[in-house]
Amino acid sequence: LALNFPTVRIVPPKWLGSKQNGGILSPQNKRQIPPPISTDFVLEMISPTDNLKATQDKMKEYIDKQIKLGWLINPKTRHVEIYRQGQAVELLDSPTTLSGEDVLPGFVLDLQILGIK
Numbered sequence: 001l002a003l004n005f006p007t008v009r010i011v012p013p014k015w016l017g018s019k020q021n022g023g024i025l026s027p028q029n030k031r032q033i034p035p036p037i038s039t040d041f042v043l044e045m046i047s048p049t050d051n052l053k054a055t056q057d058k059m060k061e062y063i064d065k066q067i068k069l070g071w072l073i074n075p076k077t078r079h080v081e082i083y084r085q086g087q088a089v090e091l092l093d094s095p096t097t098l099s100g101e102d103v104l105p106g107f108v109l110d111l112q113i114l115g116i117k
Contacts, residue, residue: 040103042067045114046074059083069103075116 042062044055052074059072063083070083080098082090092098100107 040068041100042070044070044072046072046076048076056081059089069101071098071109073111073114073116075114078116080111 042059044059046052046055055072059070059081060083062070063085066085067083068085072081072083074080078094080092080095082092082098084090084101096111098109098111100109
């Protein structure tokens with residue numbers, strides 16, 4: 001029995017680094033989007049200080065770089081934007097769960113766990 005899972009990496013912001021510690025997203029490394037890691041899926045959650053348009057642009061660039069599925073979650077508005085290869089962005093209003101679809105088969109994210117109700 002062979003199991004094939006998509007490439008999924010959880011990269012904590014501390015690992016990505018800052019200007020001071022030379023992380024992979026630091027100016028010394030000429031910030032690359034996506035970061036120089038391989039993945040099929042990306043999740044971005046908007047923080048109160050994030051710029052929505054800039055984050056949407058980053059999500060589009062992720063998809064342009066061959067990431068297969070992306071979720072942009074806005075906890076304040078309870079909107080989720082779903083980005084997929086070759087498709088228009090899908091906007092969901094107050095979903096309770098998100099499906100990993102064929103990229104993460106069987107995976108379902110319960111948004112209430114994240115405090116999004």
